[in-house]
Amino acid sequence: MNLIGKSVTELRNLIKSKKVSKGEVWDFFVKRVEKYNKKLNAFLTIGEIKNLDNDGELAGVPVAIKDNFCTKGLRTTASSKVLDNFIPPYSATVVKKLEGAGSVILGKTNMDAWAHGSSTETSAYGSSKNPWDLSRTPGGSSGGSAVAVSAYLSPYAIGSETAGSIKQPAAWSGVIGLKPTYGRVSRYGLISMASSTDCPGPLTVSVEDAALILKVLAGKDEFDATTSQVEVKDYPKLMKEKRKFTIGISDEFLAGVDEDIKKAFFKVKSDLEKMGHRFKKVSLLSPEYSISVYTILQRAEVASNLSRFDGVRYGNTREFFGEEAKRRVMLGNYVLSYGYYDAYYKKAQKVRTLIVDDFKRAFKDVDLILTPTTPMTALKLGEWEKYPFFGEKMDVLNEPIAIAGLPAIDFPVGLDRKGLPIGLQLTGNYFKEDEVLNAAYQLEKETEFYQVIKKGFKKWR
Amino acid sequence: MEIKNKYEVIIGLEIHVELSTASKMFCQCSASYFGKEPNTNVCPVCLGLPGALPVPNKKAIEYTMMIGKALNCKINNKFHFDRKHYSYPDLPKGYQISQYDEPIAQHGWYQPVMSSKKFRITRVHLEEDTGKLIHSKNGTYIDFNRSGVPLVEIVTEADFRSADEVKTFVEELQMVVRYLGISQADMEKGSMRLEPNISVKDKTKIKEGELPPYKVELKNINSFRFAKKAIDYEVKRQIELLEEGKVPVQETRGYNEKKGITFTQRVKENADDYRYMPEPDIPYFEFDDKYLNSVFLKVPPVPQEIFTNLIKQRLNKKTAFILMKNKQTLDFFNEVMPELLKKNSEFITPQAVANLIVNEKVDIKNSKDKFISNVIKILRPIQTDKDLLTQVVKKVLTNNPNAVKDFKKGKENVVMFLVGQVMREIKGKAKPQDVIEEIRKSIKD
Numbered sequence: 001m002n003l004i005g006k007s008v009t010e011l012r013n014l015i016k017s018k019k020v021s022k023g024e025v026w027d028f029f030v031k032r033v034e035k036y037n038k039k040l041n042a043f044l045t046i047g048e049i050k051n052l053d054n055d056g057e058l059a060g061v062p063v064a065i066k067d068n069f070c071t072k073g074l075r076t077t078a079s080s081k082v083l084d085n086f087i088p089p090y091s092a093t094v095v096k097k098l099e100g101a102g103s104v105i106l107g108k109t110n111m112d113a114w115a116h117g118s119s120t121e122t123s124a125y126g127s128s129k130n131p132w133d134l135s136r137t138p139g140g141s142s143g144g145s146a147v148a149v150s151a152y153l154s155p156y157a158i159g160s161e162t163a164g165s166i167k168q169p170a171a172w173s174g175v176i177g178l179k180p181t182y183g184r185v186s187r188y189g190l191i192s193m194a195s196s197t198d199c200p201g202p203l204t205v206s207v208e209d210a211a212l213i214l215k216v217l218a219g220k221d222e223f224d225a226t227t228s229q230v231e232v233k234d235y236p237k238l239m240k241e242k243r244k245f246t247i248g249i250s251d252e253f254l255a256g257v258d259e260d261i262k263k264a265f266f267k268v269k270s271d272l273e274k275m276g277h278r279f280k281k282v283s284l285l286s287p288e289y290s291i292s293v294y295t296i297l298q299r300a301e302v303a304s305n306l307s308r309f310d311g312v313r314y315g316n317t318r319e320f321f322g323e324e325a326k327r328r329v330m331l332g333n334y335v336l337s338y339g340y341y342d343a344y345y346k347k348a349q350k351v352r353t354l355i356v357d358d359f360k361r362a363f364k365d366v367d368l369i370l371t372p373t374t375p376m377t378a379l380k381l382g383e384w385e386k387y388p389f390f391g392e393k394m395d396v397l398n399e400p401i402a403i404a405g406l407p408a409i410d411f412p413v414g415l416d417r418k419g420l421p422i423g424l425q426l427t428g429n430y431f432k433e434d435e436v437l438n439a440a441y442q443l444e445k446e447t448e449f450y451q452v453i454k455k456g457f458k459k460w461r
Numbered sequence: 462m463e464i465k466n467k468y469e470v471i472i473g474l475e476i477h478v479e480l481s482t483a484s485k486m487f488c489q490c491s492a493s494y495f496g497k498e499p500n501t502n503v504c505p506v507c508l509g510l511p512g513a514l515p516v517p518n519k520k521a522i523e524y525t526m527m528i529g530k531a532l533n534c535k536i537n538n539k540f541h542f543d544r545k546h547y548s549y550p551d552l553p554k555g556y557q558i559s560q561y562d563e564p565i566a567q568h569g570w571y572q573p574v575m576s577s578k579k580f581r582i583t584r585v586h587l588e589e590d591t592g593k594l595i596h597s598k599n600g601t602y603i604d605f606n607r608s609g610v611p612l613v614e615i616v617t618e619a620d621f622r623s624a625d626e627v628k629t630f631v632e633e634l635q636m637v638v639r640y641l642g643i644s645q646a647d648m649e650k651g652s653m654r655l656e657p658n659i660s661v662k663d664k665t666k667i668k669e670g671e672l673p674p675y676k677v678e679l680k681n682i683n684s685f686r687f688a689k690k691a692i693d694y695e696v697k698r699q700i701e702l703l704e705e706g707k708v709p710v711q712e713t714r715g716y717n718e719k720k721g722i723t724f725t726q727r728v729k730e731n732a733d734d735y736r737y738m739p740e741p742d743i744p745y746f747e748f749d750d751k752y753l754n755s756v757f758l759k760v761p762p763v764p765q766e767i768f769t770n771l772i773k774q775r776l777n778k779k780t781a782f783i784l785m786k787n788k789q790t791l792d793f794f795n796e797v798m799p800e801l802l803k804k805n806s807e808f809i810t811p812q813a814v815a816n817l818i819v820n821e822k823v824d825i826k827n828s829k830d831k832f833i834s835n836v837i838k839i840l841r842p843i844q845t846d847k848d849l850l851t852q853v854v855k856k857v858l859t860n861n862p863n864a865v866k867d868f869k870k871g872k873e874n875v876v877m878f879l880v881g882q883v884m885r886e887i888k889g890k891a892k893p894q895d896v897i898e899e900i901r902k903s904i905k906d
Contacts, residue, residue, distance in 0.1 A: 070505075223516060307555025312550050
């Protein structure tokens with residue numbers, strides 16, 4: 001059976017109704033990985049078929065997992081040579097939950113080393129390639145996961161986002177990426193980048209899949225003190241309720257954005273209006289402020305989180321760190337140093353509070369905020385070196401949302417004049433993933449997201 | 462000027478107490494690691510594996526609040542954990558989760574019952590213990606069994622002026638902690654660790670209210686006895702240097718108990734930069750007064766209160782203090798005393814019973830009933846065996862004709878010698894009054 005482009009929901013139903021066996025599904029995807037991975041470099045390690053007795057919601061559906069989630073018995077490198085030989089003795093909560101629901105780990109995906117970057121080019125194992133144009137980056141840091149879904153080497157993937165690392169590669173690779181509220185999904189077993197914003201989430205080919213996966217992943221975890229007690233909702237069900245939203249748009253989030261992306265943005269706005277949703281201008285702090293705040297807080301947490309890789313364990317010494325990690329550790333330690341802490345870290349925390357308050361104020365007037373996901377579409381490989389703080393710049397529209405810990409979904413809305421996917425994002429209030437998914441689902445129903453995802457698969461028949 | 466008057470010893474203390482909670486501070490591993498095979502009491506969290514996260518132990522927080530309360534501290538409604546960064550092989554995360562600017566408790570004081578002085582407590586905070594390095598001829602190994610065990614750090618002001626003051630304070634602190642039931646507080650096993658910061662002030666050179674420009678931190682002190690010895694040695698060493706016109710180096714020194722000396726471990730030229738930052742993996746804590754009060758209710762009477770109670774029962778201070786040193790002993794005393802008092806005997810007083818206990822005349826390991834019957838036997842009034850007395854007196858008088866002669870001549874004090882002879886012979890089975898009477902009567906006859 002040709003399974004190309006089937007959503008998780010469709011695959012699951014085919015398996016349940018015995019139209020296709022779990023083994024056939026597995027073979028189908030493994031063959032695709034074998035065929036295309038050399039070109040795309042999406043996967044670093046391939047898994048094994050197991051978990052066949054499980055009859056859960058995701059029974060037999062393969063999943064690609066970003067290589068910063070610990071997988072028991074399966075090599076986990078975070079794309080750094082420091083962990084070149086690391087085989088974790090335990091699995092991340094996210095992995096346990098997916099396996100508990102019946103999913104099978106197809107493999108571990110490439111990423112920027114330690115999730116430091118927005119292009120996968122800091123990976124110690126070479127960059128992943130954008131399936132839309134192999135001379136371009138797929139975005140990052142969850143680039144391998146985005147590529148795996150975009151070229152349909154895996155029906156869905158798990159990524160992690162600190163500020164844009166799910167939604168930016170989803171936008172550049174033309175798939176759907178969901179970043180839940182901070183604390184909605186457990187971080188236990190996710191190799192920490194910046195602990196106060198790290199957030200796991202799915203990359204999928206349909207909104208319904210994103211809702212389904214979130215339902216499996218969400219919830220309080222006794223192993224992560226920062227997970228929330230807020231009740232997990234039935235996202236796939238709530239998604240289908242007919243609701244009308246007041247959607248905010250912010251000029252501050254359109255400043256400096258590429259013209260093609262702006263054009264797509266206003267097209268989607270008018271489509272949503274036609275569907276009966278109201279739009280309202282909201283004034284938000286310029287995302288530029290978030291670059292400084294995010295950079296300081298993130299570098300500090302990075303320096304701290306990487307200090308456990310001291311060369312005593314895991315086989316490789318600190319010399320195996322790449323340049324980007326070293327830069328981040330140095331800056332992070334600097335801002336935490338005695339005498340500098342107040343001027344940098346403490347001040348950044350205060351501005352962070354202002355950004356949070358800013359969003360809270362905005363969400364008194366609107367249900368959702370629609371913005372572009374990125375200021376431009378996928379860049380050529382190697383271009384990142386021209387931009388100091390490349391990642392921060394590419395993620396400028398994601399950083400405020402990440403710093404505030406809000407949920408947001410990216411979805412493709414068209415192609416630019418170079419034929420590259422454009423992504424927009426809907427951001428919701430805390431724990432309103434149901435609203436974010438609901439609006440995205442309505443738009444998907446109405447527009448099929450302008451056929452972008454399907455066009456993506458075509459190149460990888 | 463005499464050396465004794467010229468110098469003032471200045472000591473502040475850092476005391477670490479390992480809590481005897483069931484599990485470790487941030488994971489489910491057992492907090493009791495003593496004697497276990499290396500690296501068998503570990504999990505991803507206490508090994509600091511990539512991706513593992515700390516989840517704080519609520520009991521440990523409660524215990525820390527209890528210590529703070531017993532040390533008259535202000536218990537903060539809001540506090541959080543911080544990361545203290547330093548690199549050492551026994552610290553698997555490269556940072557220790559500790560508390561920096563918002564500890565659980567601060568601004569307290571404590572006055573030991575046998576002391577007339579209050580010592581100020583700067584802060585009481587909660588952190589995690591490290592692993593242990595095992596040095597052998599084949600190399601150095603790391604045992605992470607202890608990694609993540611909850612550790613309370615108590616920091617005092619530099620209020621101590623002698624090793625004796627330190628010893629009195631720390632011994633009683635141990636008592637407090639054991640009364641709270643939150644730690645074995647065993648110095649030999651490392652569940653209580655003392656690190657004194659010592660300096661000596663030359664009063665002819667440094668003004669009142671000012672401190673010397675250096676301090677020496679002492680480590681590896683494994684008992685109260687060594688604590689006093691180590692401090693005394695260190696003070697002597699510093700005074701000798703000052704007498705030579707030198708200023709002792711700011712450093713960490715270890716104590717070698719075999720040689721009885723201190724030695725340089727690490728010279729701190731600058732203050733360490735631990736690059737503290739708030740621990741992002743653990744949300745900030747906020748407790749209301751209702752909760753705090755419910756914890757305070759769990760704090761048992763502190764030594765001062767127990768001591769006062771014992772003194773009220775007319776125990777002398779020394780006996781009272783020895784009795785209360787061990788909680789089980791005191792509990793036993795408090796349990797049997799009401800029943801013993803019911804016997805309504807003028808001989809069974811709290812002091813008499815306490816004496817029997819502290820002098821180990823009666824074993825308290827026996828059952829309560831056995832103990833009570835033993836005490837009654839020992840403390841009952843003596844009944845004189847009249848017939849036996851007559852016999853013994855007769856014998857003693859016959860054997861001591863000179864004494865009898867002297868008595869008859871009017872030497873009254875001879876009678877006490879005779880009483881002594883009789884008492885020895887009769888083995889206490891007569892009241893002294895009856896013995897004297899019988900002797901007088903027999904001589905007259």
